[in-house]
Amino acid sequence: MQYQVLLSLWSLVAGLCMAITNDNLLQRSRKSSDNIIELTDGNYQRILGTGRNAWIMVFLTSSSPQIGCATCIEAADEYKLLAKSWFKDHPEGVSTAGEEEASLFFAISDLKDSKIPETFSFYGLEHVPKFFLFGPGGNIREYETIELMSGGGMERVLGLVSDIKKSTNIPDFNIYQPMNWSLISIVAFTTFCISYMFKRHYELTTKILSMRPLWALVWTFFTILMLGGYMFNLIRGSQLAGVGENGDLVYFLPNQSSSQFRIETQITGVIYSGLAAAVVGLVLAVPKLKSYYKGTSKSTIVEVGSSVVFAIMVYAFFAGLTSIYEIKQPGYPYPLTKVSSLFK
Template sequence: MRGNYLYSCLTAVVLLVSSVLGATVEQFAAEVAKSGHNIIQLTDSNYKKWLGGTHKVPRGANVLALFTTTALEFGCQTCLKFEAEYDALVQSWFNDHPGGVSKEDPEKALFFVKVSVMKPGQIPNAFKYFNLEHIPKLLFFPAGGRIDDYQSLDLPQEEGTMRVTYLITALKGAIGISDYQLYVPTDWSSIGVTMFAVFALVYLVRKHYAFLGTLLASRALWAVCSVAFIILMISGYMFNKIRGVPLAGSGPHGEVVYILENEFQSQYGIETQILAVFYGLLAALVVGLSMGIPKLNNYYQRRSDGTFIVAVASIVLAVAVYMFFAAYTNVYSTKQGGYPFKLFKVSALF
């Protein structure tokens, strides 16, 4: 019993001391390796450790800290736009320095941390410690200092690669290094998809040009496409362009969030696009039921299996209408918590 008590006390003392002492380069590198995205997330319990502590043990590395938010309630468009730019800033460094240490001067290392406000009224202690009132905010903590030794980095008005390049230049001057370059990865997936799409399109045109000509001359097809396009533009694309909302956000644990629950007046860009697709597909399906099925019936009326084909097509379209309307009501109930009506999800059968 006495041994267990002493062990518990010793463990508590070690944890307390480690929470206030400055982290070493090795500790930074180990934490970055566990993060999976080269950014250390600050919490109320660890921010003093990663930013330098309050004792006389200095920081072992240079640290750039981002104070931000991805919550739409704050209306911080700059915060949302800077998310991808900060990731580019981080990946540009770690692309050439996997361990976070400068190649031209092994005595100098750079690591990146981030802390976000997720909900109004729940302000992280790191914000309170530095008395931050405006976000996004970049604070640079030079190696060898303590938690109160830092400088604020200006965030230029330019967006995209210009802003990232400006910050890289500022960090090189603050640290005293030159081996830090902007890294823009090649999007091979996009190139591959584009090449495949072009090849498939050329093949289909050459193989079925007569059928495609007849299809493109169809008034019904153009009517369906026009209605779907109008709905997509009105309910999704135009809203995203005017408001400049982000496609998605992140939750309290770093997960991607596509739909804001119980937020009827706020939404992400991808949410409006999802609903626009629902509207367009529902419109197309209704047109198919009202106009396509009668034409299909006329085409197959002289065949013995014509009735069966028309019945199957009608059922398929009706089930599709039900499925998309059920998905729509599910999204609506997520946005409006008190909505009492629910439709059975066909996907639940699988």
């Protein structure tokens, strides 16, 4: 009988010693600028499988370009917004607005390279992303799966918040969208400049704004921006670029024709701009040069030379465009011959 009592006391003391406190979880959260605890092979069992008095939401994902999970990349930014919004109102991770005090923390397990995290094997994951919500207590095998909505952006974030509120009975979970100060600054500066020019130099400003080439450039730039996927990036909140297995930058999401990094917009924008400039050069610049050198010995050389230069530019930029199509969609049937292959 005494041995049973001693064994029970020992189990209780051992459990208390192994339990992870809210302060410990808070310290781990503060190690990340996003207030998200990183689960590793060495800490996930202690964080999820020992006694605690807090809810923990876990995001199981993959940022590896080899996996090519576009939804994971979109959901990662949404998850960061979720965690930042929670800690903005609850710096200690604790809510006292409900009937009972409740603590909530956020964690992530990310497959970044070829090595599969133990958490993936432990839960038998076959696909990502996944959201698990662990309740207080510390049973590593008891959790609630929160379904991910198909639509991205703010709608999905609000859906996750709604599910968390229902499961945890935490009523005061608000989302705070970050202000796009760069866009606000650009609009304010542009408005100021136009207003100043109209007030001080009305005739000159009117003449400039009436120039057809100016509006042609503006609308060409706008068209190129939209073709490059700027609006897609704005709506989905795409990340700038990816990181490869060896830590190198990844500019394109392979095999993902419906998703992209923000840097893809910049690259395709440059290619479309170069292609447009080369076509305009063939149509307008070559005849102008021919007319300028008309009647001289250089007329034929200038016409042929400029035509060849612009034609090569068209080919080079279009080849770059089709190369991107091949990366995004391997079955793309219309690749152009790469100039470098001629010298192999």
